[in-house]
Amino acid sequence: MEFILRVSIPIYDSLVCFAYSNLGVKLTEYFPGLVVEEEWFEIGEYSRLEDFLDNKQTDAEIRKTMLRQIRSKQIAHGPTLKFSMPSSDEGIPISGTFNRWGLTFKRPSQFAEHDRTQILEFLASLGHGTVEEYSME
Numbered sequence: 001m002e003f004i005l006r007v008s009i010p011i012y013d014s015l016v017c018f019a020y021s022n023l024g025v026k027l028t029e030y031f032p033g034l035v036v037e038e039e040w041f042e043i044g045e046y047s048r049l050e051d052f053l054d055n056k057q058t059d060a061e062i063r064k065t066m067l068r069q070i071r072s073k074q075i076a077h078g079p080t081l082k083f084s085m086p087s088s089d090e091g092i093p094i095s096g097t098f099n100r101w102g103l104t105f106k107r108p109s110q111f112a113e114h115d116r117t118q119i120l121e122f123l124a125s126l127g128h129g130t131v132e133e134y135s136m137e
Contacts, residue, residue: 002136003110005119008102009129016128017100020078030122034085088114
Protein backbone atom coordinates (compact mmCIF):
# COMPACT_ATOMS: atom_id res chain seq x y z
CA MET A 1 0.00 0.00 0.00
CA GLU A 2 1.17 3.52 -0.68
CA PHE A 3 0.01 6.63 1.20
CA ILE A 4 -0.03 9.86 -0.76
CA LEU A 5 -0.27 13.56 0.02
CA ARG A 6 -0.25 15.83 -3.02
CA VAL A 7 -1.22 19.06 -4.66
CA SER A 8 -2.01 19.22 -8.35
CA ILE A 9 -2.94 21.82 -10.92
CA PRO A 10 -5.04 20.62 -13.87
CA ILE A 11 -2.64 20.75 -16.82
CA TYR A 12 -5.15 21.89 -19.45
CA ASP A 13 -7.59 23.86 -17.27
CA SER A 14 -5.29 26.40 -15.67
CA LEU A 15 -3.38 29.52 -16.57
CA VAL A 16 -0.91 28.99 -13.71
CA CYS A 17 1.70 26.37 -12.94
CA PHE A 18 4.49 25.93 -10.40
CA ALA A 19 7.98 27.20 -11.13
CA TYR A 20 9.57 23.83 -10.45
CA SER A 21 13.03 25.29 -9.69
CA ASN A 22 11.54 27.62 -7.08
CA LEU A 23 9.45 24.76 -5.72
CA GLY A 24 12.66 22.79 -5.11
CA VAL A 25 14.11 25.71 -3.15
CA LYS A 26 10.96 26.09 -1.06
CA LEU A 27 10.92 22.34 -0.33
CA THR A 28 14.49 22.29 0.95
CA GLU A 29 13.90 25.41 3.05
CA TYR A 30 10.69 24.06 4.61
CA PHE A 31 11.97 20.49 5.07
CA PRO A 32 15.69 20.76 6.02
CA GLY A 33 16.38 17.01 5.62
CA LEU A 34 14.88 16.85 2.12
CA VAL A 35 17.26 15.94 -0.71
CA VAL A 36 16.37 16.58 -4.37
CA GLU A 37 17.91 14.23 -6.94
CA GLU A 38 19.74 15.96 -9.76
CA GLU A 39 18.61 13.74 -12.65
CA TRP A 40 15.22 14.38 -14.18
CA PHE A 41 12.78 11.48 -13.83
CA GLU A 42 12.00 11.72 -17.57
CA ILE A 43 15.49 10.59 -18.56
CA GLY A 44 15.00 7.21 -16.88
CA GLU A 45 11.39 6.94 -18.03
CA TYR A 46 12.38 7.43 -21.68
CA SER A 47 15.28 4.95 -21.38
CA ARG A 48 13.04 2.30 -19.78
CA LEU A 49 10.54 2.64 -22.64
CA GLU A 50 13.33 2.36 -25.22
CA ASP A 51 14.67 -0.79 -23.53
CA PHE A 52 11.17 -2.28 -23.29
CA LEU A 53 10.49 -1.65 -26.98
CA ASP A 54 13.90 -3.05 -27.95
CA ASN A 55 13.28 -6.22 -25.94
CA LYS A 56 9.86 -6.70 -27.54
CA GLN A 57 11.28 -6.13 -31.04
CA THR A 58 8.52 -3.63 -31.73
CA ASP A 59 7.73 -2.51 -35.27
CA ALA A 60 9.82 0.57 -36.15
CA GLU A 61 6.82 2.80 -36.85
CA ILE A 62 5.05 1.82 -33.61
CA ARG A 63 8.30 2.34 -31.69
CA LYS A 64 8.76 5.79 -33.19
CA THR A 65 5.14 6.74 -32.36
CA MET A 66 5.38 5.53 -28.76
CA LEU A 67 8.66 7.37 -28.16
CA ARG A 68 7.22 10.55 -29.70
CA GLN A 69 4.12 10.29 -27.46
CA ILE A 70 6.14 9.96 -24.28
CA ARG A 71 8.41 12.82 -25.33
CA SER A 72 5.34 15.05 -25.98
CA LYS A 73 3.99 14.20 -22.52
CA GLN A 74 7.36 14.96 -20.96
CA ILE A 75 7.60 18.33 -22.68
CA ALA A 76 4.08 19.28 -21.53
CA HIS A 77 4.78 18.30 -17.92
CA GLY A 78 8.26 19.78 -17.78
CA PRO A 79 11.06 18.26 -15.78
CA THR A 80 10.03 16.00 -12.93
CA LEU A 81 12.41 15.83 -10.01
CA LYS A 82 12.45 13.15 -7.32
CA PHE A 83 13.22 13.76 -3.67
CA SER A 84 13.48 11.95 -0.36
CA MET A 85 13.42 12.99 3.26
CA PRO A 86 13.50 11.31 6.65
CA SER A 87 10.28 10.76 8.53
CA SER A 88 9.79 12.18 12.01
CA ASP A 89 9.12 8.70 13.41
CA GLU A 90 12.54 7.63 12.07
CA GLY A 91 10.84 4.85 10.14
CA ILE A 92 10.60 4.46 6.39
CA PRO A 93 11.67 7.69 4.65
CA ILE A 94 9.25 9.81 2.64
CA SER A 95 9.78 10.12 -1.11
CA GLY A 96 8.14 12.14 -3.81
CA THR A 97 8.23 14.00 -7.08
CA PHE A 98 7.43 17.48 -8.31
CA ASN A 99 7.03 19.28 -11.61
CA ARG A 100 5.20 22.33 -12.87
CA TRP A 101 1.80 20.65 -12.43
CA GLY A 102 2.10 19.08 -9.01
CA LEU A 103 3.94 17.90 -5.96
CA THR A 104 3.53 14.43 -4.43
CA PHE A 105 4.75 13.00 -1.13
CA LYS A 106 4.61 9.18 -0.82
CA ARG A 107 5.25 6.61 1.87
CA PRO A 108 4.59 2.84 1.92
CA SER A 109 3.24 3.14 5.46
CA GLN A 110 1.06 5.83 6.99
CA PHE A 111 2.65 9.22 7.51
CA ALA A 112 3.54 10.07 11.09
CA GLU A 113 0.99 12.64 12.28
CA HIS A 114 3.66 15.34 12.62
CA ASP A 115 4.82 14.75 9.01
CA ARG A 116 1.25 14.60 7.71
CA THR A 117 0.37 17.93 9.34
CA GLN A 118 3.58 19.62 8.20
CA ILE A 119 3.21 18.38 4.60
CA LEU A 120 -0.46 19.40 4.35
CA GLU A 121 0.40 22.87 5.71
CA PHE A 122 3.16 23.21 3.12
CA LEU A 123 0.92 22.07 0.26
CA ALA A 124 -1.80 24.54 1.28
CA SER A 125 0.77 27.34 1.60
CA LEU A 126 1.56 27.07 -2.12
CA GLY A 127 -1.76 28.79 -2.80
CA HIS A 128 -2.56 26.92 -6.03
CA GLY A 129 -3.98 23.57 -7.00
CA THR A 130 -6.03 20.96 -5.21
CA VAL A 131 -4.64 19.26 -2.11
CA GLU A 132 -5.40 15.53 -1.95
CA GLU A 133 -4.80 12.74 0.54
CA TYR A 134 -5.35 9.09 -0.40
CA SER A 135 -3.88 5.61 -0.38
CA MET A 136 -3.28 3.15 -3.23
CA GLU A 137 -3.10 -0.62 -3.04
